Amino acid sequence: MTPLSYLLQRGTAMFMAPLIIIHLIVIIMAVQGGLSAEEILARTRGSIVWGSFYGVFVFAAAIHAGIGVQTVLREWTPLGRLASANIGHTLITILWVLGARAVYAVVWA
């Protein structure tokens, strides 16, 4: 790990801390009385607030997960520094794409 990846890892962690608290609260509220698609979409559809919230959450979570997986691959598998970095970066990109699509789907679709 270099100072840059360390900064990104710890930085996204600190950035996400309050977002996680909010996310956990939303989850708990959403499952009261059973999970319902209409309830979820009623909250998110057309909402700039939720769009922004989940948008930045996805951005940070993708980076955090990618660097984390890269570290685990490097330490727990025979993969070397470059291979694990490539897989990590690929995961970040995949999560950005899928995450952006998910945010679009629940807010703008």
Add this chain to the structure above:
Amino acid sequence: MSVSGITRASRAHPGFVAALIHRLSGLALAIFLPLHFLSLGLALETESFAGFVAWTNQPLVKVSEALMVSALAVHFAGGLRLLAVEFFGLTRALSLWIALAFAFGLGVGVLFLMRAF
């Protein structure tokens, strides 16, 4: 890494256990995340999304959901422990108490509020 290496006597201390839980919960979340995004992406067609949410209404899925939420809470607590030591220079004993307190509080609170039991 060999699985048997985990039980090595030099690893039988709270710091390693906390780090292991942090890592395993992180891996679980990293695997879950793309699936989570894919299922939310179903909302591109409202009917598919509604169908999916209806499908989640079964015991096995509910248990998995509860486990993922706990994984998030536990990973969060472990992360706080790391930040406490790395950025605030807390001692290892104090940092462990922080992690335990948060993990316990969050985990129990979340599971209870989700009406898992």
Add this chain to the structure above:
Amino acid sequence: MSPSERVLKVDIWRGESQGHYQSFEVPERENQTVLDVVSYIQRHLDAALAYRFACRVGVCGSCAMTVNGRPRWTCRTHVSRVTGGGKLTIAPLKNLPVIRDLVTDMTPFFEKWRDARGRFVPGDGPRDEMAEVSPDSPQRAAASAAIECINCGICYAACDVVSWRDDYLGPAALNRAWAAYNDARDGDRPGILQAMSRHSGCHNCHTHHSCAEHCPVALNPTFSIAALKRATLKAKLRGELSR
């Protein structure tokens, strides 16, 4: 050995990285250390057993070995404290190449010590006055807290990240880098932060505290490494680091 004497069963690693455990029976004594046991075996049972020791009183660090799974100074480990059920398993320190039996090659350990820039780099030239270092200064206090390392290798053997990546500099080298960084007279303190910022550097530590858990001198390399993380981060945000 008289029939009334109690006997200790001891398994000792023989060979190099490939090898096997060999069993011995050693008379049990009161106030017996693991080093006493190893010495008895080499002197009375098998002269070919290779092991290291020097001071035998807990100040040199030469006798460090893996005892029942944990890295310890064998001269300071009383047998009665570690044998549950009368069995002792002794192996060389982990994470280092094995020369033979209980003797490891400390070369990688010291190469990393060197690579972590833990040595003093003098300033520009002779000064007019003596350098003043107040013992009360926070820097001197930080250096003092980390300085008692005698390079025994126990933290290195205990470190989980070292066992997972052989390029990682490890707790001892990084702890020394922190002590050196706090030497106000050092002529190239930024150079230490550069050394910390390589792929093998301090950011690989996952704060397990396995090092602090086992250090016989009660040092806390995790704490030193956390401080190095903060120092390198500050330098990075100020644009003083090249990576």
